[in-house]
Amino acid sequence: MAASGVVLFGIALFFSFNALVSLLQFVSTADALQDLVFWLMGSLSRADWPKIGLIFAAFALILPWSLANAWRLTALRLGEDRAASFGIDVRRLRLTALLRASLLTSLAVAFVGTIGFIGLIAPHIAASW
Incomplete structure (x- = not known):
């Protein structure tokens, strides 16, 4: 498309x-x-400990999976051809990374709503790491 x-x-x-x-x-x-x-x-006033616990549990499940794929994602930053030459299934890696990010984002938005300024500042915070 x-x-x-x-x-x-x-x-x-x-x-x-x-x-x-x-x-x-x-x-x-x-x-x-x-x-x-x-x-x-978007309001954090309705966030309570059970909701925070659910988000933390999802994060605790997804974090080890993400850390296990960290070197693959780093190789993907070198380009798709180079990552494929390392034996990485690029299509599958992109799909799983998108699913992990979407799951965490959707959980956060489902509990506290859309907080617009987070969307503006999050890329800058992520780039600084």
Whole structure:
């Protein structure tokens, strides 16, 4: 798929999910609407220890898997051809790395909502490591 197709698909998904959220806001009760608005704005006020424990458990399961693949990801930074010459299944490595990152991100967003400035600053924090 061309880059413009991916962008258009992303825009279509954005508007589709935005319409779904608007529908949920329209049909929800007052209490559910308050919870939905807090989640959409992103709030740590509703985070409690059981939720933190679940996120920590997921992190504890995914971290060793990520550390075991650290050298493969480092080799992938050298380029796909070079990583493949080391015997790395590049397609599988990309897929598993994407799944790990998506799982951790989706867990965090599911519990505290979207916090926009984190998305802006996270790449800079990650690049400094």
